[in-house]
Amino acid sequence: MAQNWYERHVLPLLIDLACGSAPMREMRRQVVPTASGKVLEVGIGTGRNLPFYDAARVHSLVGVEPSLRMHRLTRKRSQQAGIALQLVGLSAEQLPLADASFDTVVCTFTLCTIPDPVAALREMRRVLAPQGRLLFAEHGRAPDAEVAARQARMNRWWSPLAGGCRLDRDIPALLDAAGFAPQLQQRYLPGPRVVSYHYWGEAVAA
Ligand SMILES: C[S@@+](CC[C@H](N)C(=O)[O-])C[C@H]1O[C@@H](n2cnc3c(N)ncnc32)[C@H](O)[C@@H]1O
Numbered sequence: 001m002a003q004n005w006y007e008r009h010v011l012p013l014l015i016d017l018a019c020g021s022a023p024m025r026e027m028r029r030q031v032v033p034t035a036s037g038k039v040l041e042v043g044i045g046t047g048r049n050l051p052f053y054d055a056a057r058v059h060s061l062v063g064v065e066p067s068l069r070m071h072r073l074t075r076k077r078s079q080q081a082g083i084a085l086q087l088v089g090l091s092a093e094q095l096p097l098a099d100a101s102f103d104t105v106v107c108t109f110t111l112c113t114i115p116d117p118v119a120a121l122r123e124m125r126r127v128l129a130p131q132g133r134l135l136f137a138e139h140g141r142a143p144d145a146e147v148a149a150r151q152a153r154m155n156r157w158w159s160p161l162a163g164g165c166r167l168d169r170d171i172p173a174l175l176d177a178a179g180f181a182p183q184l185q186q187r188y189l190p191g192p193r194v195v196s197y198h199y200w201g202e203a204v205a206a
Helices: 005-018 022-034 068-081 117-127 145-161 171-177
Strands: 037-042 058-064 085-088 102-108 128-139 180-188 197-205
Touching: 005 068, 022 102, 022 128, 022 197, 037 117, 058 068, 068 085, 102 117, 117 128, 117 171, 128 171, 128 180, 171 180, 171 197
Parallel strands: 037 058, 037 102, 058 085, 102 128
Antiparallel strands: 128 197, 180 197
16 A cells, blocks of 8 residues: 555554553563463564563564554664574564464554554464463453544544554453454553553453
8 A cells, every 4th residue: 555754654653662661561561571382473563572471481573564664673683682683574464374373472552553553463373383372461341331432533533643553442342253263451551541452461262
């Protein structure tokens, strides 16, 4: 899809900045270190999770990220973390990867942005080995009707500014629709309530 100047030059920097916030770092700290074996990270962005991997547990890491402008910073962070990374510049809805070929799939703060999140989650389930785990941390639809209504209203202007991010994705419903059985925690993190309701945990194929 053609990108305008803002999307090409400003958005990658803004996304990197926003993804470095303290509450997001705390989410990453809770889910990423348990990744093990052959790991796939979907929507790896600028590699904000890379410092949180336990290099001793990760045998290999493939990162899928369609925004090629982010790849330079992602590569730099993988070198700093001492983790060899194979980067794939494609979308998550159609992964060019073999069935049952990963032990762990990591997906953080990305289901908000993927245009077809159920298709992407089905692909994640397909490439996971039978006992494989999906580790996730995502913001999404708030449980309070008033906040959820505000999220739905704000999407109209928020989404174009934030690279397609939707504020009100129903994360448990998406996981369920894609055939995952999640163990998740959810609550508001510090920050404006429209963007701070989070879901995190792990899931296996149902
Ligand atoms: C808010 S950023 C989060 C980046 C990273 N996951 C993190 O935790 O910092 C959302 C990411 O989803 C990526 N993305 C958007 N559409 C995608 C798609 N169809 N498949 C895979 N990634 C996608 C964006 O390019 C961006 O890097």
